[in-house]
Amino acid sequence: MTSDYSYQLHETLVHLEGVSKSYDGVPVLRDVNLEIKNLVRPGKEQGQVVALLGPSGVGKTTLFRIIAGLETPDTGQVLMGGEQKPVRRGQIGVVAQQYPLFAHRTILGNLLVAGKQVGLSGSAAREKADDLLKRFGVAGQGGKYPSQLSGGQRQRVAIAQQFMCSDAFLLMDEPFSGLDILAQETLIRFIHDIAAQDELMTFILITHDISAALQIADTVWVLGRDRDEAGKAVPGARVQASVNLIERGLAWHDNISSMPEFAQLRQEIRDLYPRL
């Protein structure tokens, strides 16, 4: 366990600026604002993991699609990278809930076709694909088809495919959904390991799973709806709370989930859920 929590926040990497979205006149997101800054730990190579938490049906998937550039907000914008330009689809790696892969291509074929999209030569794409498969513990599976993989392997290959195109950002929608406790722990370790490999590596996880989010993230935003005076939910979710887990001593060390502070924070957020 380490007690070194010193860090600095540098330039903004992702900025959601007043993002709102309605469907058929019903607001789903309302003025969502948040900023992810480059987190630097002196003397350490460290990326970061942030989580957007919220109960089911609150608008997390809509926000996921907007951050991914797959959908345009009605108002507001998502700004990305050092130059803070509006997000374009493909700029950020995206792993949807069902870990999509091309069923008609082998695992290696899935990675190579992704490499081709960013202009990698055949040999460069092959080299990068082999390296990713090895790093992600799926070396030797390159000749298989996606349907021949386990859920965990498929998840890692889906992430590897996105890393063929995008090196720095990875947006994941409900990554813990449907995983048993051991698979969940494996994924948490895996994301931690990958995030630790590059200072600019940023994972954005969108999930309803409070426990998993708190185990893995450095910062958590809680998304939810306001209540009117009668206690009725006002349509349109926005950021209701943000938690800096580093400041609370709940980041960057093992066995976080066994700490009393962890249980307390989990309960605090859990108590928020019925009102969101």
Added chain:
Amino acid sequence: MKTNLPVTPQSDGSPVLISATHSSDALKVGDRKPKASEGPLALFLPNRRVGMPLLLVAALVEAALFLLLWILSPFKVLPQPMEVVTALSDLWKNQGLGQELGTSFALNIEALALSTVLSLGMAYLTVIPVFRPLVTAISKGRFLSLAGFTLVFTLIFGGGAPLKLSLLTFAITVFFVTSMASVIAAIPKSEFEHARTLRMKEARIVWEVVVLGTADKAFEVLRQNAAMGWMMLASIEIISRGQGGIGVMLENERKYAAYAAVYAIQLVILLVGMMQDFGIEWLRRLFCPYSVLTLERK
């Protein structure tokens, strides 16, 4: 407390519950070992896995029962199996069945090739909205009788062989394009979005998701429509008798109530159709091996 769960020793000798070593990683859908084939009783139970030898026995028994029913049929007008075999021999040796079959087979293959190109092309074009009404209108052609098209097709393509080819191509295409357009319309939005997250341009998405992504289904649609081609072939050959063909032969025998010959010709069409079916399925497995990996019955 004792447990009934199996245990396995660790390197330090301490026991570990085997169940605790399992994770979802251990589940490999495509890698699972096939279950052992079951006994003859499994033939009568739902969703059972039976080996090929047992299935072959079942097929032979069913064929024998069919033959028995045929032989014992109370309909005296129906020819007996041996009469059909004799008629088949006569048709083959003396009436040029082989040659007529070749003519029809060539026509069917040519029409199938043309309609495959046309249908797939039109179905893929449905990704562009402006083509959708046109393709929908063409697919409605399956409600129309071919007789109504004889005149217009004769005017456009001429009579004889071109007429037969155009009629059969049209007949297959209207069904083929309907099925294939449905396959494309059923591609989930998530597959397009997945391709978009990989920075694919829309033209590349059409190739990856629409063309390659539905290739296995295209083979299945082709297989179904190739069979329908044989069903429609006889009527088309009768519309334009000029070049002969198995349909003309069938119609001639039917006109003279030579039912043994009629069934003999039907039998030949059935055998050719089954081989065609097998061939297309073989091609699907060759080019799209992924399409059978997760099937219960491979």
